Amino acid sequence: MSVTEEFRAARDRLLELREDYTRARAEFTWPEFSEFNFGFDWFDHVAKDPQRHDQPALIIAELDGSSTQRTWAQLSRRSTQIARWLSDQGVKRGDSIAIMLGNQVELWESMLAGIKLGAVLVPCTTQLTPTDLRDRIERGHIQWVITNESEIPKFESVPGTYTLIQIGGQPAPGILDYAQGAHAEAEFSLDSPTRADETLLRYFTSGTTSKAKLVEHTHTSYPVGHLSTMFWIGLEPGDVHLNVASPGWAKHAWSNFFTPWIAEATVFIYNY
Template sequence: MAQQAVSGRAAAGPGGAEFLAARDLLLNTREDYATARAEFRWPRPVEFNWALDWFDTIAEREDRIALWIVEADGSEQKLAFSDLTRRSNQVANWLRGLGVSRGDRLILMLGNQVELWETILAAMKLGAVIIPATPLLGPDDLRDRVDRGAARHVVTSSAHTAKFADVPGGYTRIAVGGADGWESYSDSAGAATAFEPDGATRAEDPLLLYFTSGTTAKPKLVEHTHVSYPIGHLSTMYWIGLEPGDVHLNISSPGWAKHAWSNVFAPWNAEATVFLYNYERFDALALLREMQRCEVTSFCAPPTVWRMLIQADLTGLATPPNKVVGAGEPLNPEIVEQVRRAWGVTIRDGFGQTETSVQVANTPGQELKPGSMGRALPGFEVALVDPASGQEAAEGEICLRVDPRPVGLMTGYADDAERNAEVLRGGYYHTGDVGSVDEDGYITYVGRTDDVFKASDYRISPFELESVLLEHEAVAEAAVVPSPDPIRLAVPKAYVVLAQGWEPSDGTALAILRFAREHLAPYKRIRRLEFTDLPKTISGKIRRVQLRTREVEIHEDPSPAGEYREEDFPELKS
């Protein structure tokens, strides 16, 4: 049943009013998937500036806390929507005085600090194009971003200015905290608090330029507009189930798309509070204490964090959030079950990419099918396309129909016509991910197109095998890749990170291989195993491509060191 309508005074301008109407429809059908699918239409304004036409109007309805940041030492900052409107106006006016103008590209490399959100809003108001960058980047990465991104301005903290010492270019240098030779961000406090744009922002104007994490190749440049992420993330708001007044915690590093998803657009589309807990080293118990104290109602975390959380005492959180989701990579069933037992809520998976907002998800109040990441969200038409025939099928590459083109889809890859033609061929946007769909429209993730492999002529999904391995108490993380085999061509091999208290021994290897043997069909079972840390991108995604390459290299030796095999254990012989 739809809840009572939630609305307020019309947002500024026709684009803002259209956005508000679409937003309210999704709020009012938050648990009514069928109605939302049938009635939702993407707003398609000709002119739209989310910071001016939406964010700046929120305080007129109710001036809630927009941003709440808690530090590990217990200090905290709370800013209302009106506070951020005023401060972003000052920053925009000050940046304009430094020469930042419409269409200029600006690298924004800050941690989870107030200045990050002030600058995002200010750049948006100016019509500048933001190039988000994680503070983990080094000089080589930054040189690539300045060069290929054609950056004219850089905003970073004093702790990271030295990284730009050998990064050439005539870009404006702006430092939060001050640095020799850099403009001081604190000077923005003297700027005027009222802001006037220099003209209209067109919907198709670029807003964001993301360098993807590059799991298989050099980072691509993903371009989003003033509608594709701000308006597109209405789908993300709907997936999470966010409502006005929620306190939403999303664990994500600045610089990556997921940070914009759930630390900017989705919560503020819903008029919810963005909550951050900053820590130098992850401490599950400390995080849970702050979630309890600050009454977090909505929580999103990547699989890596969920794996660490379930090794702590989740029951220590007396009032868990009632909205709990996972993103980044699909969640394994064992994690979902442990959280359900401890908190009485079910983690709901969602699927999207840097190139899109959330496309497929389990939404609030809907039936959940074990292992499925849900159904197509309002505004998206999803099809599974068989790579061989190019026809829609029950299993195939997850694609989006682009007639009509969904608002939450990127403009394209900047300066890469060949790649754009490849991903938009045949009337679809091709995600590069494989899934299967049932008769009710629920989609189950299989894996990346380049991760799925054949063993003894059977098609193997690494994700399926990894999910089984994670059910064993010794396994904290796992990645499955094909290992060269003279008879079967390839066999499944697991690279395993052990849970606390387990040793990388013969006994542990036997226990895990036996468990896999008991829980997987013979053609799927793990034949080889190695204990090691997993290579990951800066954003935390497992680089299976690196493991696949390693497998080819190490098996030039028929018995590589550190590898356990089924045949090593007589106990496993049939």
Template sequence: MTTGATEAFRAARDFLLEHREDQPTACRDFPRPEPTEFNWALDWFDAIARDNDATALWIVAEDGTDTKVSFAELSRRSDRVAGWLRTRGVRRGDRILLVLGNRVELWEAMLAAMKLGAVIIPATTMLAPADLTDRVTRGGVAHVIAESAVTAGFAEVPGEWTRIVVGEPTEGWSSFADAWESDAPFAPDGPTAASDPLLLYFTSGTTAQPKLVGHTQASYPIGHLSTMYWIGLRPGDVHLNISSPGWAKHAWSNFFAPWNAGATILIVRQERFAARPLLDTVVRCGATSFCAPPTVWRMLVQEDLGAWRTSLREVIGAGEPLNPEVIEQVRAAWGLTIRDGFGQTETTAQIGNAPGQEVRPGSMGRPLPGYTVALVDPISGEVVTGTDAEGEICLELAARPLGLMAGYLDDPERTAESMRDGFYHTGDVGTRDADGYITYVGRSDDVFKASDYRISPFELESVLIEHDAVAEAAVVPSPDPVRLAVPKAYVVLAPGHEPTRETALAILRHARAVLSPYKRVRRLEFAELPKTISGKIRRVELRGRERELHDEDLASRGPLEWFEEDFPELKGS
């Protein structure tokens, strides 16, 4: 254990807890911990777990059954698993593919791998065999720990790698359950350099083949102090986050941020999302903070939220920007304001509305501790200053952000491109007001021109979702002979609404009443939205569909598509 690293980490954490409602001071005076040696599982988790019988992990099964594990118990169990994994050949620097759902073994395996100095590649249980082959091959995997339900998907995956199964016994696979009976001792085999690799994440691939993002023993564990601060977590809190294992947000809010604070991680297992049982569990378990992606919030506000008297103090939106209409509905029901934030797999939380700060409609907040944000003109490469500045959201590298990745694995060109000219380039566009609040405009790939005006899909989507009939919307450019492109909305209807001409007219009329003429949605189609398996909308797929549909025949239609010309009633409005 590195005592100095533990003390520096604790001092930084305690400083953020002390200034949890003073974001400017927290950012300005944040005492950055920059150890040369650090192992979060040994130097932090074990330190706070010693003689600590408070609940670290609370899993609620679909039938309502509770599983609770204390900090002290998880520390002991992960030691035992680490000792057993060493007997299975796991060594420092080895890469382990974890394909596990929300079960206790996931957290045991994560902690044990960290203690061994192994490199973890988290993966969702929804991957197809081709995806598994990609993970194992490109990830250089030496060991696989997987649920029994997914082991068949590995049948054709090449390579010599250790097979460990969680759940039902599987022929040819060692049983993870043997670890609980193992008497193999565990002791660290030496210090862990803070720069050593810890995590490799395959991105969700909204625009291209998934990239492989590398994080160090410091970048996620220490970097997620910013995430802890943004969420507003305190020791003893009960934090619920809706996220699937295998994606970075799961590590953000179901691993590092809560345990950085000394809070309980609450997990609600559902095969298929159901709002009412989830809300019942929030009340019964006394959750104090709740983080969910926009898709979940949009489903929750279909319920009468005011009927649930919760203990929630903090409510958070993450994954994609949250529409103002949803924020208002939650505020009306619970008297709480959903606080938005921004980050990526490549980073921890960069920007956010921290507790106690003014929340400005549409803004995702200000830079968080450990980050210095600049807006950079994507053409000139110069920093944009002044009121209402707009540019690519970039991170200054002069003082390297604590939570920034080491780079893209085996891709020096892509790494260099993302970190050129003294900045890490996020690929996202934002505007900044005079007080430093940053508002999301869209992915640089998603912003488009119509009649030579720049259009932010997110702005139009936020207007559309204000209509009662709209559950979700995605706006993309649709080819047009006069304007080059016009905004088209793909719309998912809320329960109780039908995909009729009357519904399309009502939605278009609402949009015209709110949007400036050059921003008008001029085409609308009722359809399901293509998404990555992590739940992000694949606008790139919709843009491609528009080109296929309208490039050759501009009058062609989707099966449930309407043009504004179909509605004489709209003329003059």
């Protein structure tokens, strides 16, 4: 049985037991992987399913009534393209990428691309100040930053050997233009399978009572661990799921990225 089939079997078992907590506790068995990549081994496989291929994986609605949609197939292809482009720019497996974006398509594209690339993702809220960023760049060992044109000035006083990747506008010399990713080939693969225990995410905690701490997650602790979240919130294939968590916080990954897509549901965002 492939890792995709094993993951699907575990997911489907929880769907079967979604209204019977006692049986779910007694009968559910966590899949244990030595290798797993959520982008390649799950998302891309779902995107090839005729039932999902042209269905929306992501809908972002705006206050003015407009909306942006991406299908499973579109995000599958685009994330592979961005992974290829990032690799062509020098991003290597294990490199740390800070992703400081709002609720915009590029957030989901770059997250999926980073997973496929084997990079370590460090999601950051756009509320961060230059002082916050200096701390995160240093302690997070950040080598690449993906952010919007409006956030670029914050980095003028932030030292480090990182490279900025700008979304929107005309980047200054030395800053990479994310839009150039549209010209990359939509073909990318790793030289060896992603180990289940490889680091995938590093989140800085809120730092409410003391200095923010780094919390590490692997390629299975979130993608596999949030089978439990799918069970608790009752998501099923074909559902549309709205969650109001803001980008940069761990809850955003739980309920606006991994959990809906584990369930083969649509992520719905309302930018209010």
